[in-house]
Amino acid sequence: MTALDGGSIEMMIVMSEGATPHDVEYVLQKLAEAGGRGHVSTGDVVTVIGVMGDREVIAGLPLEAYPGVDKVLPILRPYKLVSREFRRTDTVIDVRSTKLGGTHFGLIAGPCSVESREQLMTAARMVKAAGATMLRGGAYKPRTSPYSFQGLGVEALQILAEAREETGLPIVTELMDIRQLDDVVRYADVVQIGARNMQNFYLLSAVGQVEKPVLLKRGLSATVDELLMAAEYIVKEGNTQVILCERGIRTFETATRNTLDVAAIPIIKQRSHLPVVVDPSHATGKVDLIEPLSLAAVAAGADGLLIEAHPAPETALCDGAQSQSPREFSHTAARIKDLVVWAGKTIG
Amino acid sequence: MTALDGGSIEMMIVMSEGATPHDVEYVLQKLAEAGGRGHVSTGDVVTVIGVMGDREVIAGLPLEAYPGVDKVLPILRPYKLVSREFRRTDTVIDVRSTKLGGTHFGLIAGPCSVESREQLMTAARMVKAAGATMLRGGAYKPRTSPYSFQGLGVEALQILAEAREETGLPIVTELMDIRQLDDVVRYADVVQIGARNMQNFYLLSAVGQVEKPVLLKRGLSATVDELLMAAEYIVKEGNTQVILCERGIRTFETATRNTLDVAAIPIIKQRSHLPVVVDPSHATGKVDLIEPLSLAAVAAGADGLLIEAHPAPETALCDGAQSQSPREFSHTAARIKDLVVWAGKTIG
Amino acid sequence: MTALDGGSIEMMIVMSEGATPHDVEYVLQKLAEAGGRGHVSTGDVVTVIGVMGDREVIAGLPLEAYPGVDKVLPILRPYKLVSREFRRTDTVIDVRSTKLGGTHFGLIAGPCSVESREQLMTAARMVKAAGATMLRGGAYKPRTSPYSFQGLGVEALQILAEAREETGLPIVTELMDIRQLDDVVRYADVVQIGARNMQNFYLLSAVGQVEKPVLLKRGLSATVDELLMAAEYIVKEGNTQVILCERGIRTFETATRNTLDVAAIPIIKQRSHLPVVVDPSHATGKVDLIEPLSLAAVAAGADGLLIEAHPAPETALCDGAQSQSPREFSHTAARIKDLVVWAGKTIG
């Protein structure tokens, strides 16, 4: 057994079968130049090099482009500040005296977009009555088609603030573009970053510098580790109040809009101290799957849910097919609250 | 509004923009020759033809190869006997007085493979003690590598029968090849068809002719509708006792071996009267995800679970990393039973 | 046969089996209120409604949320200005007297990022000598890790301009954030929108208003139709000079970083008049696959290639493992040029 002082093993370099001793020397020399070190294991067929050194420097080396290198296998996860190892205790988000994380379950609900003052106020009262702990509603809408409704903008933010005034519910709303940052931060309690912006690194850095919690949605084709790397971008700037959101990934299955990756919940909780919520509306695109998937998320250990609910889904300007009516949301919320108690947590 | 008597609309043919009236006539003529009928809707840009007629005949027409046809959109689902429309009440599987389906929840557990008489008997007692309702164990093993353990064969079947004798637990075991059919049917209570054989249509037809229930696993890249079509192959031969099994699908995510498609549970229950169970061991490949995903499956409405449990996972000849130890299984089974009661069902 | 004057069939609504005549009436009434019309086909099992009317209005109706609606099947493609139907002749991009599109093949090459004046000038001379028609190089870099090199910014743009001065090659560089728009437009000849920003709709609208061609990369999990919808966002603002880029999609296969969807090339050319280029470097992440995949792209009908080439890949600050060396690029470029001639096109 070889004790290697002075560093952690960041990755393993697997040399190709035809690699020469000179190739191995070249790698070791490059590592040394970067202030790192290589620990060589030579087998009959291939040689493997364990790499030690400063992560930020080592990560910048084009190891796979060196002669004789077959592949590079990461050993340590590439994020640090968001990792469970960095912080053992669960991060709990505290917004206007409602909590999310640890033993506190957050129930965030509301319409896809703010369509009018009347629509939003009705929605806010309805989700408040059913037991929601936060209100969601979009002011700026990312739409696949340029011909679809794009949101009311600042007017919507003001209506959301008014609903908060009346119901006491903190508001969650999406930031889509850096130019909206000031407005969104002025009105919102939680700033949402949508799935399509999960790797918009400038936007991530920007919300890393504000003092509002961020709800970060997983990209349609992002791995769990990529989601955590995106969160690292935010936390690195100083904002540690990040809520992760699983909202379905893209697969070959067409029965649902996306495929809810329910295993992401326990995986994220193993790898990170950040809370994770689930959006069953976007995950499936179907209103009648919201309840069973909400319950599945609670049972799997989620810290909260993000549910689309609308006073009259059949008139909604977006996402009507995946929004619950008042009666449906009331039923689902009651079941959720019951299961949250079963799971040993409290609402809010 | 046009009432079309004498048939259901099986599919819609969308003609391409450049299609001529002659192309439309050709399609209508071919439908008529096959005893069917087309209902034409002509728009400014494209023409759409609703197709009516005997499904089995229409399905044999190469509609997409006809001149001027752009695409064919199915309207009715392609399965019939397994559909919820065909049978409104839930199918309940009854095996040696334990039940699965409807309000009866089945807890199937045991090792990946039968390794020895002692191993299996210990496993059987352990899962029985923890509350399992059926015992699983492989006699024939599909292995990705030809260099891996391939199972004990008939000897394993006899050991399974002995375990049933002692514990009273019905046994579930996989059939991999038509030549094993007689042996497997002689000993097993439930015949399992593995994910890799989900579209082995000869095997499906063969188990459609035996009088034992079949547990049919979803293929790694099969849609829910393809799973139901595979079940249709079995039921069409006369065997209506089919249990469907969601066991994860293949996606880009590498944090888990496969991605458990938890939405498949409520989707299947909407579309079919057959019971559906979940295999969290194969879905994730990770023992510490078995409990949260088992609970998620119960909460989402599953009719049962299929869990790998082994007296000593660190000695297992296969799937050790995704098998629960006695202590782990006992804990998980207790939580499952508690949640099954919460969901208003009974075990077995 | 029913002739329906006054409109094209935009979509088909499939009612569920349990839908009532009242449900059908409700849909028809809502369509009428929106200035549209429905054409009903009633079968034994389900009713289907063909929808006609103004697309932009109809698209805003939450049809799937109406009572009794099972699903909505689109008939016409959702984009218009970028469609082959809108413009039959191929769009040809003309930049500083080099062309791309139609019979003109564009060979765009250069390093992942501009690292220094010397590195970039060497790269520019090298790709020019081998026959490239445009020079690529990143000034702003999207990096999965916040700890990686993020680009030289404006300084890089100035270096690129200097390289253009010397070699005559037009320059292609990525715009990542709206705040960089003025700088990028000032220096670049073609503005690249990266895969992660394919659905950054604000950015798309912004480049739709500039007078430089845009190279739009397909998102990792975007369908071809979503790519075309993203292009529609740009063209709708007035900028018709859009080059589409296939750069691999995310699948379960791990042998390559992404999976090059070579069929996207002929599919795009059928559906759109815009030119399409292929990026084999990002599609695979492996330098030794660049040549075979470049040739495959040419053979499949691509209008150009985007290849990463670096004076010394083993020193590259990013993408070293997928960048060709001078010798490699020279060999590949010669083969490409030969096959372009075979295909009946000319370089530039």
Add this chain to the structure above:
Amino acid sequence: MTALDGGSIEMMIVMSEGATPHDVEYVLQKLAEAGGRGHVSTGDVVTVIGVMGDREVIAGLPLEAYPGVDKVLPILRPYKLVSREFRRTDTVIDVRSTKLGGTHFGLIAGPCSVESREQLMTAARMVKAAGATMLRGGAYKPRTSPYSFQGLGVEALQILAEAREETGLPIVTELMDIRQLDDVVRYADVVQIGARNMQNFYLLSAVGQVEKPVLLKRGLSATVDELLMAAEYIVKEGNTQVILCERGIRTFETATRNTLDVAAIPIIKQRSHLPVVVDPSHATGKVDLIEPLSLAAVAAGADGLLIEAHPAPETALCDGAQSQSPREFSHTAARIKDLVVWAGKTIG
């Protein structure tokens, strides 16, 4: 640098952060008991163990189930006999004096299924005239729906033999079930194993024992390495005449039936000495994509093509929409032959 005599490094075990020295000792002891050895690298955060020993024994250990083990990273590829390292020169298949592999390009064409003597004879003459080197045609058909045409069986095999008699073309036909083995082997020149049977290990072993070449299709969700493992099953039994076939994988893209993984061609040729052909018909499901994708396959280095062609696609009992007509096939075959010459190979 540590020289490790007596073995190759098969895999690396990465211990979890919390692993104890006792956990490391346990792993080393288990490796020793299995006749292997571990080479330990201890870093600040985690310990990594390189594993040496007999592959077949080591592969049987449940390493991931050992206490303190985080994950196991394979170093060497799991196949041996089919690997490029095992055999440096290309395998060339020689059937009735036509060749496939190395510098010999095989053009296999014919209808999806044998429908009648007249249909098949016409098809055989047509593909022969256009330059095909082998004739394909199905006697047994795997169909997703039990209500579709299932093939003519032995009668079809006899018709195929008659076509060979007349045209001299070797015949390729699919084996679906072990009970058809004798018949198929009696008549066929090349035995095809379909995508759905790629991991039907009993069938693989069975064809490993016959003296006819096998054409093995990649499964819809199989990785390249899994395809090579499946080929290893065949070669291990003694049959070294295996042709691999890329026929598209399942992804989220719906514009084509599957996504042709064109990078699989050079990847397979790097990793294996076996020839690889491409099936553009099944890869896309669209007749007008056959030609561009065939050319892409040739350019990427494929050893052959498998194209569906039918005397009258609009009457085909299966796959009409992806079969070329005589005129289409004749055009495509001419283009293919021209590009094969460009690539420096010969037909047959």
